C-alpha cells in the first residue's frame with residue numbers, strides 16, 4: 178500500500194466520521210428546538226447544551242483531521258511527502274506508518 182492509498186483510506190474514514198458527527202449535531206439541534214425553549218426550567222436544557230457542545234467539539238476535531246489528511250495528500254502530489262517541513266530530513270518510515278499525516282520528523286516534533 179502506498180502512502181497515498183493509506184491517506185485516502187484514512188480520508189474515507191475521517192470523512193465518514195465527520196458526516197456522522199454532523200448528523201448527530203443536527204439531531205441534537207433538532208431536539209433542542211422541539212423543546213419549549215424554556216431552558217432554565219427545563220431539566221433537559223442543560224443536557225442538550227452539553228451534548229451540543231460535545232458534538233460540536235468532536236465535529237471540529239474530525240474536520241481538523243480531514244484538513245490534516247488533505248494537507249498530507251497535497252504534499253504527496255507535490256513530492257514533499259515524507260520530508261520534515263522544518264529540517265527537510267526524511268521522516269522515518271516507522272513514524273509515517275504510525276502517523277501518516279506527520280509533517281515533522283521525530284526530533285523536530287519532540288523539540289516543540
Ligand SMILES: [Zn+2]
Nearest residue numbers: 261264282285
Ligand atoms: Zn525535522
